[in-house]
Amino acid sequence: MNEKKNVNDINKNIDELFEVEYLSRWRLILRAFKRHRLGTVSFWILVVFYLLAIFADFLSPYNPYEQSLTTRFAAPTKIRWTYKGKFVGPYVFPIMGYRDPVTYERYYVDASEIAYVKGQDSNGKSFEVEVGKNDVEKIVLMVEKREKAIGEKGEILLKRSSSEKNMIAINEAELIKNGITRFYDSNEDTIKIYTRNPMYSYKLKRVGNVKQILIERILKSLMIIKKDNNVEIIDSPKIEDFDFKIYRIKFFIRSWHYKLLWLIPTDVHFFGVDEPAKLYLFGSDKYGRDVWTRVLFGSRISLSIGFVGIAITFVLGLFLGGISGYFGGWIDEGMMRVTEVLMSIPSFYLLISLRAILPMDLPSTTTYFMLVVILSFIGWPGMSRVIRGMVLSIKQMEFVDAARAMGFPAGRIIWRHILPNTATYVIVAATLSIPGYILGEAGLSFLGLGIREPQSSWGLMLAQAQDITVLQHYPWLLIPGAFLFAAVLTFNLLGDALRDAFDPRSLGQ
Amino acid sequence: MIKYIVRRLILAIPVLFGVSIISFIIISAAPGDFLDVLRMNPAVGEATIKALERQFGLDKSPIVQYFLWLKEVLKGNFGYSFQFRRPVFELIWGRLGATLLLTITTMIFQWTIGVALGIFSALKRYTWTDQVLTVIAFIGISIPNFFFALLFLYFAAKTGWFPIGGIISKNFDQMNAFQKFLDYLYHVFGPMLTLGTAGLAGIMRQMRGQMLDQMNQDFVMFARAKGMPEKVVIFKHTLRNAINPLVTMFGYQISSLLGGAVLTETVFGWPGMGRLIIQALLAQDLYLVMASLLLSSLMLIIGNLIADILLAWVDPRIRYRFM
Numbered sequence: 001m002n003e004k005k006n007v008n009d010i011n012k013n014i015d016e017l018f019e020v021e022y023l024s025r026w027r028l029i030l031r032a033f034k035r036h037r038l039g040t041v042s043f044w045i046l047v048v049f050y051l052l053a054i055f056a057d058f059l060s061p062y063n064p065y066e067q068s069l070t071t072r073f074a075a076p077t078k079i080r081w082t083y084k085g086k087f088v089g090p091y092v093f094p095i096m097g098y099r100d101p102v103t104y105e106r107y108y109v110d111a112s113e114i115a116y117v118k119g120q121d122s123n124g125k126s127f128e129v130e131v132g133k134n135d136v137e138k139i140v141l142m143v144e145k146r147e148k149a150i151g152e153k154g155e156i157l158l159k160r161s162s163s164e165k166n167m168i169a170i171n172e173a174e175l176i177k178n179g180i181t182r183f184y185d186s187n188e189d190t191i192k193i194y195t196r197n198p199m200y201s202y203k204l205k206r207v208g209n210v211k212q213i214l215i216e217r218i219l220k221s222l223m224i225i226k227k228d229n230n231v232e233i234i235d236s237p238k239i240e241d242f243d244f245k246i247y248r249i250k251f252f253i254r255s256w257h258y259k260l261l262w263l264i265p266t267d268v269h270f271f272g273v274d275e276p277a278k279l280y281l282f283g284s285d286k287y288g289r290d291v292w293t294r295v296l297f298g299s300r301i302s303l304s305i306g307f308v309g310i311a312i313t314f315v316l317g318l319f320l321g322g323i324s325g326y327f328g329g330w331i332d333e334g335m336m337r338v339t340e341v342l343m344s345i346p347s348f349y350l351l352i353s354l355r356a357i358l359p360m361d362l363p364s365t366t367t368y369f370m371l372v373v374i375l376s377f378i379g380w381p382g383m384s385r386v387i388r389g390m391v392l393s394i395k396q397m398e399f400v401d402a403a404r405a406m407g408f409p410a411g412r413i414i415w416r417h418i419l420p421n422t423a424t425y426v427i428v429a430a431t432l433s434i435p436g437y438i439l440g441e442a443g444l445s446f447l448g449l450g451i452r453e454p455q456s457s458w459g460l461m462l463a464q465a466q467d468i469t470v471l472q473h474y475p476w477l478l479i480p481g482a483f484l485f486a487a488v489l490t491f492n493l494l495g496d497a498l499r500d501a502f503d504p505r506s507l508g509q
Numbered sequence: 510m511i512k513y514i515v516r517r518l519i520l521a522i523p524v525l526f527g528v529s530i531i532s533f534i535i536i537s538a539a540p541g542d543f544l545d546v547l548r549m550n551p552a553v554g555e556a557t558i559k560a561l562e563r564q565f566g567l568d569k570s571p572i573v574q575y576f577l578w579l580k581e582v583l584k585g586n587f588g589y590s591f592q593f594r595r596p597v598f599e600l601i602w603g604r605l606g607a608t609l610l611l612t613i614t615t616m617i618f619q620w621t622i623g624v625a626l627g628i629f630s631a632l633k634r635y636t637w638t639d640q641v642l643t644v645i646a647f648i649g650i651s652i653p654n655f656f657f658a659l660l661f662l663y664f665a666a667k668t669g670w671f672p673i674g675g676i677i678s679k680n681f682d683q684m685n686a687f688q689k690f691l692d693y694l695y696h697v698f699g700p701m702l703t704l705g706t707a708g709l710a711g712i713m714r715q716m717r718g719q720m721l722d723q724m725n726q727d728f729v730m731f732a733r734a735k736g737m738p739e740k741v742v743i744f745k746h747t748l749r750n751a752i753n754p755l756v757t758m759f760g761y762q763i764s765s766l767l768g769g770a771v772l773t774e775t776v777f778g779w780p781g782m783g784r785l786i787i788q789a790l791l792a793q794d795l796y797l798v799m800a801s802l803l804l805s806s807l808m809l810i811i812g813n814l815i816a817d818i819l820l821a822w823v824d825p826r827i828r829y830r831f832m
Binding site: 337338345357446 | 523524527528531532535536538539647648650651652653655656659660662663666667673674763764765767768769771772775776786787790791793798801802805806808809810813
């Protein structure tokens with residue numbers, strides 16, 4: 001056993017020696033990179049992020065600009081899998097907004113229509129109704145609400161009102177089953193709402209001090225609406241069984257129009273639910289827009305701005321640093337003084353000052369482009385100083401002398417002979433500086449200086465969470481920040497892995 | 510030493526000139542004019558605007574304007590803020606305290622904890638404590654400070670353990686000196702934590718790397734072979750050498766600290782310079798922007814100078830070469 005292991009070890013060592021000896025440099029780098037577990041994981045996470053960004057419109061059930069004022073600040077939709085104890089696959093219920101009478105806070109509850117009902121009417125005749133069968137279009141409940149005050153000397157009815165309910169909250173299912181619900185409220189604030197109402201003050205004298213408020217809901221009748229506006233009414237029914245309408249999550253559903261990959265016009269989306277149900281994976285924002293959708297669309301900006309910015313910075317940095325290092329003299333002197341001045345203004349201050357040059361109400365594509373230019377402008381001084389340093393040392397090498405002796409022009413020597421030698425540094429520095437661009441854009445947008453509504457960007461979405469009450473009640477608005485964090489973290493880990501992989505010591509040579 | 514400092518200070522003067530020129534170019538390039546706000550105000554008469562234009566030389570070309578501004582600055586007059594209707598110097602002076610309080614506490618926080626954890630991590634290398642600290646460091650480096658600030662605010666609001674913004678409590682006036690001091694610390698904790706974490710993580714990683722590098726050097730082995738106690742080997746030999754590259758980090762940490770402060774101050778409602786400059790930029794408050802940019806650059810330059818002096822102080826090789 002031991003011997004076998006040794007043989008394996010020797011074989012492994014031979015493989016290792018062979019690889020180190022005969023693989024090309026790039027293969028060795030790839031080999032070193034693959035050994036970096038966190039780095040490879042980050043790489044694949046980033047691949048997923050970019051796929052999400054590219055297919056953002058296909059993956060989002062709602063239009064990112066579509067507002068829905070009835071579902072503002074809705075919590076992430078609860079996805080249910082079982083109904084009445086049986087597995088039925090993923091489905092959701094629509095939400096219904098309520099306002100708390102005491103705190104005026106808005107909240108939502110899951111509610112749905114009645115799809116099926118079975119029971120007996122007041123004469124003892126049994127009935128069975130199902131939406132979609134026998135021309136039945138809708139089942140509406142007639143509910144009476146009685147608000148009563150319970151005082152020291154008994155109880156008194158304050159208000160009686162009745163309403164037709166298309167939708168009924170899921171947690172009020174008891175009302176349908178028993179025909180009545182009672183809700184006792186002894187909250188002082190609720191009691192005050194009634195006792196201070198001048199309309200009730202006369203009545204309330206009869207019961208003395210109010211101890212509790214009782215709200216009764218009574219199911220009066222069922223209205224069965226059939227085709228051609230035929231209505232059948234079943235009075236005071238005794239219901240034995242009923243079903244809510246469930247909204248299944250559908251795949252490859254048709255909704256809003258877009259162009260897949262910016263080319264193919266289509267309206268097919270990966271998933272979604274039928275109206276009036278809403279599928280908000282990450283909740284909705286101030287304007288009732290889907291946070292998941294906007295995160296995906298925001299990722300297009302956050303994830304692309306780094307690459308575009310890097311490209312501009314590096315072209316500038318390589319060009320200016322190369323010239324500065326190669327020619328030296330007064331060009332070098334002048335350039336370095338300029339970079340020194342630019343680098344002695346704190347970069348974020350410079351960033352916001354440069355942003356202030358541009359008018360605030362630019363079209364969205366122009367804003368994006370301008371942001372890239374500004375962010376690149378911040379980056380080039382540091383970049384060109386490093387490149388200059390590297391060029392200064394590389395130009396002492398013999399191959400540069402050889403190129404010069406062969407009479408190549410300076411431009412060719414810089415681009416073809418010197419700068420390729422900085423490639424390793426450039427690739428690593430690029431990966432490690434992408435987070436700076438992402439954060440720069442996010443920071444500007446957060447302050448309201450970058451991407452503006454109705455466009456979407458992670459920083460801009462976080463700006464909504466700045467209000468402390470909003471933050472406290474609707475914490476799902478922080479989700480874009482988690483994405484921002486994840487993107488920056490993965491780029492940092494990837495850059496770290498690349499730096500290790502490009503390090504000659506890790507190649508085994 | 511003094512000669513070196515004086516030389517560095519003299520060298521800083523042209524840089525500051527450069528900063529002022531660049532800031533002026535940036536502000537002049539912005540569309541519109543900061544007097545637009547005053548012109549729209551019916552309460553301000555034509556004569557006042559004319560007088561103001563003349564006072565600041567706004568009717569002249571940008572180049573002349575720049576030199577007029579420079580002349581005033583050299584006399585100690587930084588101009589007048591339109592938005593706040595107060596002299597710029599007074600405004601910045603009022604905000605400077607809050608910014609310095611935030612940046613200095615953040616620096617102390619970053620450096621003491623960062624260096625300590627870095628050493629600890631290096632001494633415990635490849636153990637699970639080291640790995641946990643490494644993961645925390647990566648998280649710290651990557652978390653956007655305004656997102657972290659929002660998370661902290663959420664936590665503060667939910668638990669009620671920390672104030673949700675501002676710099677002093679409501680009953681600040683009734684406190685005695687010690688309570689006032691504690692109140693400041695209580696309020697600065699959130700901004701400090703969220704602003705300082707990234708830098709702390711960076712310092713910790715750098716410190717760990719440097720310590721590990723130095724611990725493999727021959728002189729450490731020699732010191733051990735001599736039979737020196739481990740404490741002396743680590744703190745006197747390794748640490749003294751490992752700390753040098755960190756001192757240079759001190760300089761450019763200031764830049765990110767000042768920049769990050771803009772966002773942190775916005776989230777926490779901290780009355781510092783960062784918020785001031787944003788308001789000034791949005792209102793095109795020329796002289797306020799100029800003075801803020803100049804002052805922040807000055808802080809950066811002084812920070813770099815302090816870093817260099819510190820470096821010369823801790824590293825005799827540099828001291829003998831440059832002084």
